[in-house]
Amino acid sequence: MKRCLLLLLFAISALNSSAQDPWKISADQIDPNHYFGITAANGMIGIVSSPQPFKVKNVVLAGTFDTYGRGRVSNFLNGFNLLNMYLEIDGNRLDEKNTGNLQQQLDMKHAAFTTQLSFGKKASIKYTYYALRHLPFTVLMDVTITANENLKLTAASVMETPDALRDVENYYNEIDRPHVTLSLLTSTAKSPTGKLQLCASNSFLFGEQHGLEPKIIHEMWDNNSHLMKFSKALKAGESYTYSVIGSTISSAQHADPLNEAERMTIFAKLEGHDRLLKYHNAAWDDLWQSDILIDGDPQAQQDVHSMLYHLTSFSRAGTSYSLSPMGLSGLGYNGHVFWDTEIWMFPALLVLHPDIAKSLIEYRFERLEAAKRNAFAHGFKGAMYPWESADSGVEETPVWALSGPFEHHISADIALAAWNYFCVTQDKVWLKEKGWPILSQTAEFWASRVERNGINHYDIKNVVAADEWAENVDNNAFTNAAAKLNLKNANLAAGILGLPQNADWALVEKNIPVLTFPDGITKEHAAYNGE
Known part of the structure; x- marks a missing residue:
């Protein structure tokens, strides 16, 4: 995108x-x-x-x-x-x-x-x-x-x-x-x-x-x-x-939306304006009991209130709806849900409004079975979430965009949001019932997705990078690091729930490479030469 x-x-x-x-x-x-x-x-x-x-x-x-x-x-x-x-x-x-x-x-x-x-x-x-x-x-x-x-x-x-x-x-x-x-x-x-x-x-x-x-x-x-x-x-x-x-x-x-629309209008009218x-x-x-206050900079305060207003006005607790990049402000990005939700929008909501954040992760949980079918169709195990998601949880990326079949870091991004939700709320019941299925199935995806080419060479090849101009590259730094964290957090969740550690997840996590240049600077992907 x-x-x-x-x-x-x-x-x-x-x-x-x-x-x-x-x-x-x-x-x-x-x-x-x-x-x-x-x-x-x-x-x-x-x-x-x-x-x-x-x-x-x-x-x-x-x-x-x-x-x-x-x-x-x-x-x-x-x-x-x-x-x-x-x-x-x-x-x-x-x-x-x-x-x-x-x-x-x-x-x-x-x-x-x-x-x-x-x-x-x-x-x-x-x-x-x-x-x-x-x-x-x-x-x-x-x-x-x-x-x-x-x-x-x-x-x-x-x-x-x-x-x-x-x-x-x-x-x-x-x-x-x-x-x-x-x-x-x-x-x-x-x-x-x-x-x-x-x-x-x-x-x-x-x-x-x-x-x-x-x-x-x-x-x-x-x-x-x-x-x-x-x-x-x-x-x-x-x-x-x-x-x-x-x-x-x-x-x-x-x-029954026709009758319900009239019932709700009648209800509101008879509640009365005041x-x-x-x-x-x-x-x-x-x-607004949860707010970010800035002293001495009115423009920054207004900007932050605008950001928080749009996040909270485009989402709500008690649903299983998530956020598109444009929220409810129009038809931009087809209303689809991308990684933007879990990486950029979810963290602020999680800290300030965990009940709203729960709706966003509930959206992903309800579409876990579709993600498992997506992994199966691509020859993998576990759950492979779609790059663009709408109501059903199937891949909604237009076919001319290679991000649909190849931008796989989305699964790790969703797993990170699930793990972060537990870390903030400490809700072990939720972790067992909903967080664990997401974390374990995305971990299974990465264990099947890597190519096991030796120590430190459990490679993740042929992806669209988080930098979407880098298409069909190998060992993208963001993708590999996110996959490693997904595998690590899945085993941490297993420990909290009293489940046995998955030795294969630990092995894969240890051997996924994050490539660097000779001076130690992270290399974006295998073919990247600093351009």
Whole structure:
């Protein structure tokens, strides 16, 4: 993977961020032609911002993959864009041409993304959206319009189906109860191959007492888009606030996603706006109990908070989902999981949030059988994890990239994460049930992978190195050192669990070479001459 890993952490640069606040990234000079978006996420849903008023660029739902587009492999799916809206003032629909003073801000402390803008002299508008941390499949958007002159507004929630989805069905339901009327704007569609069903449902939240809320009208535009809207008159000096609550889920998470999307939206609506924000903020306050504080350097503090925010907003405890290099910030790297997770992202989460780190290693444990089948197919024993992984755990690297069949250090990287999880948590039950199977099966892979050519010549030949420009080389230093550590840690785990030491693992570990130049400097691989 010829990567720019730091894009995950620094995509915010498109917002011309200021370091004056350790928690807030703000922008007031936004160029739509050089805009990459920033993500409000809760570890399950990622909402990617847009410079266009009342639009979001992407909605990404963790765990939703299907084969389409690039590489004939599984790709992340664009989910239902359930926070797209429009606002009309006196019949004029607001857009980037007739609005001004656009400002955007991400509050990393509570994962809230806010946009402010003005419509001439008539009105100022502010809206904030959240992927609710305590409700993994639910989002909330608050909108406030302040009238500077008398005006009539029309606000719509627009449910749009991404182009890749098919067999779209749209529904509008009203459920009347003595204390509430529930208006549900709902859509469902199949993924490109029909493998998954994706569903979303929205409802308005109004501040008025029941019976005094605006009248909602449903409109069907075409098969891929429908909306619900309301109108309201405001006098100069008045402000009006309404919200949209919505849920999205797929058959990857629930056997009945269509009904469940509506149930979750009903649940959130009847929880009420204030309770939703209370529990969302409390969940983020709890996450930030683990933090890294830097005195005297506001820019460094903001940068570190950005890194931690993106790691924690793209993952969550209690799941078996892992992290792609781009997290939930879009469809980059097809949403696949690489070594980046275990080597670069996992350590910080393990120390600060071991419960989240457990989800990442659970992802690998659940795909251990697929890794064993992969080793078998390549003539090896044990478990050979794929270089690129998606939902099933099979190899997802496009065939034109040689890293798929040859970048084998990934198995040792995963074993290292499993060992580190035990070292930090000291959870021996977990080590026995899940850590040991990963460590032992990857050790078996390396014992079968080496070519036993004599003392200090248990060679690992024909790999793609961690430096991916070095293809089909022998005895890559990183690969060999990682394999040695994998074998060593597997025997350490055996000792902790009261199991016998594996003499063959010890023999192989001792004889895998890490090549050096005559002056002792590590040699990247056998054919490397210092270039």
